[in-house]
Amino acid sequence: MPIQVGVVxxxxxxKSTLFAAATLTDVKRAPYPFTTxxxxxxxxxxxxKCVCKEIGVKDNPRNSICIDGWRFIPVELxxxxxxVPEAWKGRGLGNRFLDHLRRASVLIHVIDASGGTDxxxxxxxxxxxxxxxxIEFLERELDMWxxxxxxxxxxxxxxxxxxxxxxxxxxxxxxGLEISREKVLEAIERLGxxxxxxxxxxxxxxxxxxxxxxRKAKPIVIAxxxxxxxxxxxxxxxxxxxxxxxxxxxxxxxxxxxxxxRAAKAGLIKYLPGDSDFEVIGQLTKKQEDALEYIRNNVxxxxxxxxxxxxxxxxxxxxxxxxxxxxxxxxxxFTDHKGNVLPDVYLVxxxxxxxxxxxxxxxxxxxxxxxAIDALTKKRISAEEKLYHRMVIKIITSR
Numbered sequence: 001m002p003i004q005v006g007v008v009x010x011x012x013x014x015k016s017t018l019f020a021a022a023t024l025t026d027v028k029r030a031p032y033p034f035t036t037x038x039x040x041x042x043x044x045x046x047x048x049k050c051v052c053k054e055i056g057v058k059d060n061p062r063n064s065i066c067i068d069g070w071r072f073i074p075v076e077l078x079x080x081x082x083x084v085p086e087a088w089k090g091r092g093l094g095n096r097f098l099d100h101l102r103r104a105s106v107l108i109h110v111i112d113a114s115g116g117t118d119x120x121x122x123x124x125x126x127x128x129x130x131x132x133x134x135i136e137f138l139e140r141e142l143d144m145w146x147x148x149x150x151x152x153x154x155x156x157x158x159x160x161x162x163x164x165x166x167x168x169x170x171x172x173x174x175x176g177l178e179i180s181r182e183k184v185l186e187a188i189e190r191l192g193x194x195x196x197x198x199x200x201x202x203x204x205x206x207x208x209x210x211x212x213x214x215r216k217a218k219p220i221v222i223a224x225x226x227x228x229x230x231x232x233x234x235x236x237x238x239x240x241x242x243x244x245x246x247x248x249x250x251x252x253x254x255x256x257x258x259x260x261x262r263a264a265k266a267g268l269i270k271y272l273p274g275d276s277d278f279e280v281i282g283q284l285t286k287k288q289e290d291a292l293e294y295i296r297n298n299v300x301x302x303x304x305x306x307x308x309x310x311x312x313x314x315x316x317x318x319x320x321x322x323x324x325x326x327x328x329x330x331x332x333x334f335t336d337h338k339g340n341v342l343p344d345v346y347l348v349x350x351x352x353x354x355x356x357x358x359x360x361x362x363x364x365x366x367x368x369x370x371x372a373i374d375a376l377t378k379k380r381i382s383a384e385e386k387l388y389h390r391m392v393i394k395i396i397t398s399r
Contacts, residue, residue: 001076002043002074002075003075003105003106003316003322003347004076004078004103004104004105005044005075005076005077005107005108005315005316006078006100006101006104006106006107006108007019007077007078007079007080007108007110008083008101008107008108008109008110008138009082009083009109009110009138010083010084010111010117010119010120010121010137011082011083011084011117011120011121012082012112012117012121012122012123013110013111013117013121013134013226014110014112014225014226014252014255015079015082015110015225016040016079017225017254017255017258018108018110018225018254018257018311019040019042019079020254020258021254021255021257021258021261021306022042022044022045022257022273022308022309022312023042023043023044023077024261024262024265040078040079041076041077041078042076042077042079043074043075043076043077044074044075044076044077044312045064045072045073045074045075045273045309045312046072046075046312046313046316046317046322046347047072047272047273047274047309047312047313048070048071048073048313048317048324048389048390049069049071049390050066050069050070050071050342051326051342051376051390051392052066052069052341052342053069055334055376055392057333057341057342058341059334059341059343060340060341060342060343061342061343061345062340062343063343063344063345064344064345067272068272070272070274071324072273073324073345073347075316075347077312078100078101078103078104080100080101083137083141084119084120084121101142101218102176102177102178103178104178105178105218105320106218106219106220106221106315106319106320107218107219107220107315108221108223108311108312108315109135109138109220109221109223110223110254111134111135111222111223111224111225112129112131112134112225112226113131113224113225113226113227113229113232113235113236113251113252114126114131114226114229114232114235115127115128115129115130115231115232115235116128116129116229117129119133119134126232127231131224131235131239132238132242132243135222135243138220139211142214142218143211143214146177146210146213146214147207147210149176149177150170150173150174150206150210151203151206154206155199157169157170157173158198158199158201159199162197162199167181167184167185167188167198171184174213174217178217179213179217179218180217183213183217184209184213186216187209187213187216188209190212191205191208191212193205193209219319219320220247220319221247221248221250221311221314221315221318221319222239222243222247222249222250223250223252223254223307223308223311224236224239224249224250224251224252224307225252225253225254225307226253226255227251227252227299227302227307228255228256228294228295228299228302232251233251233302236249236251248314248318248319250307250310250314251302251303251307252306252307252310253295253298253299253308254306254308256295256299256306257306257307257308257309259291259292259295260292260295260306261273263278263288263292264278266282267281267282268280268281268282268283268284268288269281269282273309274309274310274313276300276304276305277296277300278296278300280292316347320349321349321350321351322347322349323347323348323349323350323352323387323388323389323390324345324347324390325345325346325348325357325387325390325391325392325393326342326344326345326346326390326391326392326393327344327346327357327361327392327394327395328342328343328375328392328393328394329394330394331373331375331392334375334392346360346361348360348387350386350387350389351386352386352387353383353384353385353386353387354369354383354385354387354395355369355383355384357387357393358372358395364397365395368397368398369383369395369396369397369398370396370397370398371383371396372385372393372394372395372396373394373396374391374392374393375393375394376391376392381393
C-alpha cells in the first residue's frame with residue numbers, strides 16, 4: 001500500500017488546486033466553502049534522483065516512473081473537506097473531514113499566505129487576514145478531535161488501566177487513529193506520565209499526551225499557497241520566523257503548478273514537477289505566453305519552484321523520514337528475473353534493516369533471508385544492517 005498523505009486546510013485556500021496539480025485529477029475547484037465534500041483520492045509522486053545514470057543503464061520501471069534521470073515514486077494523496085472553526089464539534093463537515101484523516105501518515109496543511117481568505121474560508125482583500133491564525137487553528141482542531149476520541153469514558157478506562165497495570169485501553173484508542181503503541185509509549189515517557197497513576201491524569205495531562213503523539217504520528221508540512229501574490233512573500237518570511245522551529249513552511253503556488261503541468265501535458269512546454277524553470281517547445285498564443293512568463297517571474301525565479309513537488313517531498317522524505325531503495329535480483333545487470341532494469345523502488349523508513357526490507361518485498365524473502373548485497377559497492381550486508389537512500393540491494397535467501 002502506498003504512503004498516504006492528507007491534504008488539509010480551511011476552504012478556499014487552494015487545497016483542491018494543489019491536489020489537482022499534484023495528481024492531474026479533475027476535481028471541483030471553486031472560490032466558495034465546501035467545494036470538496038467527499039475526499040478526493042489520487043496518486044501524487046515523490047521525486048528522487050534515480051541511480052540509472054550513475055551506473056550507466058537504461059531502466060524500465062514498473063512501479064514508478066523515470067524521466068531524465070528522476071524517479072517519480074507514487075504516494076496516495078487524500079484531499080478532504082475544508083475545515084472551519086470548531087469542526088471537532090461537528091460544525092461544517094468537521095467530523096467527516098477529521099475521520100478521513102485517520103489513515104494519513106503525514107499532513108500537508110494548505111494555507112492562503114496572501115491573507116486573502118478569512119477564518120471561514122470566505123474571500124477578503126489580500127493582507128487583511130493573518131494566515132498565522134490558520135496554523136494554530138488546525139493544531140487546535142486536530143487536538144480536540146483526538147481528545148474526544150481518547151478521553152471518552154475516561155474514568156472507566158483509566159481504572160481498568162490502573163487495575164491491569166498496563167496501557168492497553170489507551171493503545172486501542174490510538175490504534176483507531178492509526179497510531180502505534182510505540183509512539184504512545186514514547187510520548188508518555190517524554191511527559192513523565194509513567195510516575196502517575198492513570199486515574200490521576202488531569203485533562204491537561206491527556207491533552208499534552210495527545211499533542212505530543214500527534215506531532216510525532218501525524219506530522220504537518222505547511223504549504224504557504226498563493227505565494228505569487230506580492231503580499232504573500234512578507235507573510236511567508238514572518239511565518240517561517242514565527243513557526244519555523246515547529247514546521248517546515250514552503251512557498252507554494254498551486255495554480256502555477258497546475259498551469260505548468262497542463263501545458264507540459266499539451267506538449268507546449270518541457271517541464272518536470274519540481275523544476276526551477278521550463279522550456280517552450282510548442283506554439284503558444286499571446287495569452288499563454290503571458291501566463292507562463294508571469295509564473296516564471298513571480299514564482300519560479302522568486303522561490304525556485306512552485307513548491308508543490310517540494311511540499312510532497314518534504315512531507316514524505318523529511319517528516320516521515322523515508323528513503324528510496326531499489327531491489328534487484330541480478331546485482332551485475334541490475335535487473336529482475338525478467339530482465340527489467342531497476343524495475344522497482346520502495347519508500348521505507350530510514351532505519352529499515354536489510355531483513356525488514358526483505359519482508360516488505362515478500363514474506364518468503366524475509367523468512368528465508370540469508371544476507372544481502374549492496375549492488376553498487378558489492379559489499380555483503382547482514383540482516384541487521386540499515387539501508388541507505390538510493391541503495392540498490394539484492395536479497396540472498398537460504399535454500
